[in-house]
Amino acid sequence: MKTTNAFYKHLMSGVSFMIPFVVAGGILIAISFAFGYTAFQDKELFFGVPYYLMQIGGGSGAFGLMVPILSGYIAFSIADRPGLAPGMVGGLVAGSIGAGFLGGMVAGFLAGYVVLGIRKVIVLPKSLAGIMPVLVIPVLSTLIVGFSLYYVLGAPVTFINKAISDFLTSLSGGSAILLGLILGTMMAFDMGGPVNKAAYAFGTATLVLGQGSAVMAAVMAGGMVPPLGIGLATLAFKKKFSEDQREAGKAALVLGASFITEGAIPFAAADPARVLPSIMVGGALAGAISMALGCTLAVPHGGVFVFFAVENILGYVIAVVAGSLATAALLGVLKKDVE
Structure with a gap:
């Protein structure tokens, strides 16, 4: 139980630091699209505003930092400041080899525990102790993490990432409603964890700049529902929630409207047996209906603030x-x- 709690503590640390980059990037991309879905392609249009918005928010800016930030702050949670450099570099490597969010998570945990291992194994004389945090740990840990991803872990993690993507892609033909149901369930299942991020990564992979994606729409719908549904429940069924939970329910409504699924975590942690099935059913229903009605979304994040891109x-x-x-x-x- 302690191991599981530690895993989620470290993972959620990475996710919490990543969220501002995701939200900022998604909304800036959406604003860029407000000038026209292809306006960002021409640097001369509108004084270059849509072009630069895309540069700042897209893969060259905020969105390009998502996996390194996730990975870096997982490692930071495990090993404190010395884990940051190998974690972030590991996240960059994971992105470059196609391992995605899953690879970023692996890199973050690997970096954190490699740093802890180096601290235990290498003990320098007091006169040289000062070089451990600035030279020995960052160089060795970054080297070990980078080589491990390139030579050992990268291929299997990339294979798993691709296998999940291929499975979901295989459903997108004749089984669109089933795909929406599965994606909505995945988004609600662990609220920002590996399953949620696998579904989100698949959704973003289906985006073609300037075009809407039915998959991305289903993913965002499924991810908005858990905190929104819980927030509504705290208003409609007040006797079933403590005063603190009712207050937290108001924040959950705002987080859900912003497509921050993690807003449901405190409620799920307090009562997983009842909350998890409820949010998974709601997420599945939202994803399936979105697919059935042919909804598409042209941006990767933003919640109600990007509904104009739907x-x-x-x-x-x-x-x-x-x-x-x-x-x-x-x-x-x-x-x-x-009671």
Whole structure:
């Protein structure tokens, strides 16, 4: 149990530091698209504003930093400041070899524990102790993490990442509704964990600049529902939540509207047996309806703030509302009154 708690503590540390980059990048990309889906391709249009917005928010800016930040701060959580350099470099390497978010997570944990190992194995005389944090640890740990990813771990992690993507792609033909259901469930399952990030990475991979993606729409719908549904439940079924939870429910509504699935974590941690099934059903329903109604999304993040980048916005609102209401209703049925 302690090992599991430590794993999620370190993982959520990385995710929490990554979220501002995801939100900032997603909204800047959405603003760029507001000038026209292809306006960013011409540096001369609108004084270059859409072009530079895409540069700042996209792969050359905020979005390009997502995996290194995730990886770096997982390592930071494990090994403190010395874990940051090997963690971030490991995240960059993971991205370069196609290992994605999954590779970034592996790199972060590897970097953190490699640093802890170096501290135990290498003991220098007091006169040289000062070079450990500035020379020995960063150089050795970065070297070990980088070589491990290139020569040992990179291939299997990339294979797993691709296998998940290929499986989901195979459903996108004749089984679009089933795909939406699976993606919505994955987004709700661990609320920012490996399964959630695998679904999100698949969604972003289907985006073609200037075009909407049905998969990305289903992913965002499924990810918005858990905190939104919980927030609604705290308003509709007040007796089933403590005063602190009712206050947290207001924040969950804002986080859900912003597509920050992690807003559901405190509630799921307190009552996983009832909360997890409720949010997974709601997420699955939202993803399936989004796919069934042919909704598409042209940006990777932003929640309600990027609804102008949604095609069939009415259908999309129906999907998100239906999923949120389903989650709230299930919580109302499953949870007991607070004594």
